Amino acid sequence: MGRQLKFNIFRFNPEDPASVPHMDTFVLEETDAMTLFIALNRIREEQDPTLQFDFVCRAGICGSCAMLINGRPDLACHTKTKKLPDEITLMPLPVFKLVGDLSVDTGTWFRGMHQNVESWIHTNKVFDPKAPEEPMTNEMAEEIYELERCIECGCCIAACGKANMVPDKFMGAAAFNRIARFMMDPRDQRTTGEYFEVVGNDEGIFGCLGLLGCEDVCPKKLPLQDQLGMLRRKMGWSAVQHLFSKVFSRK
């Protein structure tokens, strides 16, 4: 007989005026190779069909099932219950808009982020569909792909002290990773000055407190710490250079 797992799950339906935020408790017997995906589906099927949570791929690819698992943001589908204690507390990701219970709307946030950082290749070159594609070295393609692996689950944002403190006034690691990806791409012709306009302020990289919650929880193990450091150094140095050029041009 497996362990009796006690689940404390946040419940609230913002669409229902009568709904009050509270925790519900469910008890479930642990089975072999049980993930939180399996556990939550069993709770919904066997105990409470009104429980709201998101899943699509069940394989750590879609990023839909991110939630706070005993306070730590992670993907429910790749979290095995055997790694967790007998009592498991599940909460929705903070910072994002709550849809209901464990379900949050990360889509609106990420769409806004992409618009804000202008998350596409900026170039003056006119696309010629008949011309052969410009070659890129394999190393460069791999470096770009490394940052492209973000699944937009929102764990980095939920783990960020600054994003929790000022939810609408901080871009967060997902945005910085996205900018770093385009800075690396030789096809993007934006200058450092143009990137600075997007990210060189307290809502951007200079607001980052360096707590590295993002780095420590990213389910895809993206090298976020190194991107944050690179961005701050590059943007900071650009600002100092600009200051010096202003001071010396006055003479």
Added chain:
Amino acid sequence: MQAVAQARQAVRTEAVWDFLQMCTGVALVLFMWMHMILVASVNVDFGGGRVMNAIAYFFEATYMAQLGGPLIFLTMLAHFVLAARKLPFRVAEQKAMWVHTKRFNHLDTWLWIIQAVTAFIILVMGSIHMWTVLTNLPITAARSAARVQTGWWLLFYLVLLPCIELHVGIGAYRIGVKWGWIKRSHRQYFHGLENKLTLVFIAIGLITLITFYFIVKPAV
């Protein structure tokens, strides 16, 4: 080449403030480590005070103490103002940060809370310490011993010492991480180094306080 992004006015002030926060932080970290070497030199001749007095005399004869002291005070104030821009002063922000820290229970986030709390303690107690020392020049081992052996000063330094060393140790690590000098591959190493350095400096500070309290003969 024509700009390829939407034209926006770049405001570089916040970047410059952040850069200056780092510069003043580095300056204060280096100062605090040198300061510890000066003060702990009283242990070199087992509380005799000759080594410490010689170093202190050098700093005063060259006017480094008279000019450097107030400059360090101004650097500390500047660092506080620059770093305080990141602190949550609104109650809602404080609550959000506290709830997040407790819920997430993540070491680097807790270290930031320690940094923020010790910043206020250092601002007040560091100012009191600097005022007392710089208005009672010259610095000598006997005068320092007299102060430590009087009233509440021992307790004062027993509070200030760990606050400073924690703030300095965490701050040095955080600067390295934030500005990308400490990479992912070296983070654990530098985290360990920061912990060890902090403990070593607290230990040296405690030994020095014991020397001042029990061994050095105070000035009358």
